[in-house]
Amino acid sequence: MKKSEESSYRSIKRLIGAYLRPYWFRVLIVAIVTSMSAMAPYVFGYLGKVMVDDVLQLGEIVKKTVPEQLNLLVLVFFAYIAVHLLSIGFTWFYSYNLAYVSQRIVYTLRQQLHEKLQRLQMTFFDQRQTGKIVARVIDDVDVIQGNATYTLINIISQVALLLVGVVILLKLNFTLAFIAFATLPLYAISYQILVRRIREINQSLRKKNAEIYGLLDEKITGARVIKSFAQEHFEIRKFFRKATKFIRLIMKNVLFNNTLSAIATLISGVGTAVVLWYGALQVKTGTMSLGSLLYFYSSVGVLFSPLITLTNMNVITQRLLTVLGRVFSVLDEEVTIKDSENAVELAEVKGAVSFRHVWLKYEGANEYDLKDINFEVPSGCTVSLVGPSGSGKSSLVNLLLRLYDPTKGDILIDGQSTKGIKLTSLRKHIGMVPQEAILFSGTIAQNIKYGRFNATPQQVINAAKVAEIHDFICSLPEKYETQIGERGMSLSGGQKQRLALAMALLTDPTILILDDSTSALDAETEARLWVTLKKIMANRTSFVITHRISTAMNADFILVLDKGRIVERGSHEELIASSGIYRRLFEQQRTAA
Amino acid sequence: MEKQKDSFRKLLRFTRPYRKRILIAVTFTGVLTLIGLVPPLLIKRLIDDVVGASRWDMLTGVILMLIAIPIATAGVSFLNNFVIAYIGQRLVFDVRLKMYRQLQRLSIRFYETMKTGKIVSRMMSDVAMVQNMITGNTITMVTDIISFCFATVIIFSLSWKLSVVLLGILPLYLLNYKFFMRRIRRTNISYRFEMDQITNTLQERISGTQLVRAFVKERAETQQFLAGTRRSLNYAMRGVIHSASFSTASRIINGIGSSVLFCLGCYLVIRGEITYGAVTAFMAYAQRLLGPALRFTEISNLIQQTLVSADRIFEVLDAEPEIKEVKGAKDLLPIKGYVKFENVTFAYTPGEPVLKEINLEIQPGTTVALVGHTGCGKTTIGNLLLRLYDPQSGQILIDSRNIAEVSLKSLRGQIGVVLQDTVLFNTTIKENIKYGKRNATDQEVIEAAKTAEIHDFIMSKKEGYETLIGEGGTKLSVGQKQRIAIARAIITNPGILIMDEATSSLDSESEALIQKALRKVLANRTSFVIAHRLSTIVNADLIIVMDKGRIVETGTHRELLEKKEGFYRQLHQQQHASLRAA
Missing domain, CATH: 3.40.50.300 (P-loop containing nucleotide triphosphate hydrolases)
Incomplete structure (x- = not known):
């Protein structure tokens, strides 16, 4: 526990120190602007109070004349519009800059990761699945993009929102504020208790889901074996059991989520009702104006959102930390095969x-x-x-x-x-033709030229001829410009091998490995190929x-x-x-x- | 479109068993939505009557209602959500199980045309998508329609003047939404496309990292990757600008609109036309009108997406199994092992026959070696x-019964198979060996393993027969896998054994063990x-030499070598000749 805390502290420090620092000024401005625009609901609440108490003078003895009322109404109207526009401008500024900073961080991280991957030794790749490595560069960095700057700024603005809200409520009516505060922790606590259970269930749900994926993948790939052994019914029963377990887990999840939202409805509903009841009595005795009560009422509603966001922040931070840990561990991986200092x-x-x-x-x-x-x-x-x-x-x-x-x-x-x-x-x-020919998506010419980008078309053709693949390529409608790989045509094993051979031959290596x-x-074909290959191999080590x-x-x-x-x-x-x-x-x- | 309507209708068929429950859920939802519309009216009462008209006697009543509503809502929606989730999950369960059943019925050809990944995504993501539409979106739609209709009625009853203004603003809202949504979606698509490309290239380059290294292309690869990343980030920024513009525009409309409505309302209050409570209620209902209105513009999109998924699901569910049992198929009696092919012609793709008029007669207990170049049709016979x-034409008889007329289970259950690419499942060794005979005793498993010469290896493992293999378990060599596959094939004591030998040469130990195992397994059984191993061929009772889909020669090793112009002899000599030519 101690150790993981320390490492998460280090991850956060590294994120801020190495990646956020170049943009610290922007981030700071954004944080300030965000906090300010978050205050808009309070201002609207206040304007509403002015409207009720000063313009309409509800529940009080009317002191102002109608023209006076109308003048003030126009004033309030323009104040409304101004606050709206200001807050909209702030939001625009903040979303643009936030995106800007996170994109920059994404770029830096992806660059560092890719460079690192190009330097890491084969053993690193042997021990990991390709999909997992790709996920580090793509998915994990996406999570960082979505959360790193956002989380930080959100924490600042939500805390500001919460504090300002508390001050406003206290100023409006001390006793009423305490009644309102009493309901808030009630909600936060029940949320905390249930959320932990929900998170646990979610985790096992994800695991079960992955298991079903795995099961399907395995059984569909092995369909031949299932059929050959006439085990279809057995497999259906097995799937049935797995799916039944899954459904039970989901229903459990629904139960907890439901309880949580029912509690939320109850607490917020009953809470506001009590606030309104007590507030109305205050208005009756004249200790509070109707406008203040309505202002109070709307501000309590605003207060709920930072509370939920902040309790959720824990989850987001946790996720961010996991992802940061994974990304940094790739960046910190030791490169064991590298040039020695005086390499020639x-x-x-x-x-x-x-x-x-x-x-x-x-x-x-x-x-x-x-x-x-x-x-x-x-x-x-x-x-x-x-x-x-x-x-x-x-x-x-x-x-x-x-x-x-x-x-x-x-x-x-x-x-x-x-x-x-x-x-x-x-x-x-050294030219190497690997056991399983590796080709990349692209045209045939692009593939052959992979090791020697500036080769002339004639050189490409010569290499293809030696590899006994030229005739085949020419039989294709688009010849050397034919797309191969995932989105292009698929090649047979033999064709792939010959292309890989052409690729290696084009670089004219002194040492050739087949x-x-x-x-x-x-x-x-093999016999024909070897006649030419023997010639090519005559003056090189093979x-x-x-x-x-x-x-x-x-x-x-x-x-x-x-x-x-x-x-x-x-x-x-x-x-x-x-x-x-x-x-x-x-x-x-x-x-x- | 016709086809989509059709799949929609078929989709609805899955909801039939839950009709009653769905009706209950929809009713509940309607009631809940209606109750949810009450609180703004209560607040209006509070402002206008209790405080405004000093009817303090009404305070308790209003507050009690304000308390009663969340309690009722919490209770009913608790039940309702549970029912909805249950229906949704049962639907998923039903569809997936039906698909899985169907998959078990479908023939191998289906699996060859539709790849594993595609099938899995149909069963998982597409089903989830449809479920989401059927339960989630239907419920939202019910709520939206009710909210929209009632809110409209209420605002008009509160103040028709304000309502007219609101309805004037509404189209602006929708236009803005339509205008930006299209652009946002387009940049999102470009972004996702670019990211897909980056991901695919990265995937390729990482699984082919050996090649990148060998050709010293590390730096070039990074540069290419960064160029793609920059492009994708540009799209992302454009997306951010679009969506920020959208939200700015809609907030401007919303902000100015609500300011105008509110202040206009207050003006009407000053003029004494309506009460302030009515204004607050009006503002609350206006929001309940806007949300549904926006969601209505999305419906056709959602339905479209759902139908695409539904189509894909039915692509699996409606596929006709190629191999079916005839009606009233009888079980094949215990196989003695007499096999006959009569004029059998077969093509995987029409027009390219792999087997041409094959005629064969095998007596019980014969070991048949199939010999020939790759692609000559050896595997197809099995x-x-x-x-x-x-x-396509001709028939195959086992013990003089046409195999097309017996039950599949009795046929396949009595034929043992060892495939060249051994597929074992991710479970224990024991479970793998028992795969064809679930009720086999431990003793039978051990017997089979002993015959397949894999028992000693298994016992050398710490957990013996309980050792997990495959992903996350012990890795096995080609030879070990094949011997487990042999054990799996013979535990049922099959009347006929089909065995595709491994082509790659095995390490010397595995090689010897497999030879030994084969000798025991092949005896007294039609097999x-x-064949790739010389010893198998030489010891076979009958060698069938195949070329281009035809049987060109049959006989024993010695007989075939004696044929002067024989194909087998040529094959034999070719090998010798090329070996000597050095």
């Missing part, structure tokens, strides 16, 4: 790669994913990585790109430890991860991995001659198609 | 046997194996 720029790379006793354990994993990986690749060589799924092949090439750092050991390029090379320079020399990048192609022996055997040498270790190494012939995993895979693939 | 789809 590599102008030219020959492409000799060596792994020196490399061990890798992912954060939170029990076992090493790579164990004592030790090998050298002379520049220009092609290496095949073969092994069952989960044996560590992809991890190995990810290390080369420094998407992760090894737990132990070192990786060298041209004799230089990758840790001493600037990240941008290192990655520019992570099972031709697995979705049919045998014929790593080829594959399940297919027919692909692997083209390499200068082959590394066979199993459970994170290199278990066999050598040329195709050498490995066939021994009786290991490679040989077994070879046998398996000879017949099965 | 799908048809399970009746997840119906063939169809979509």
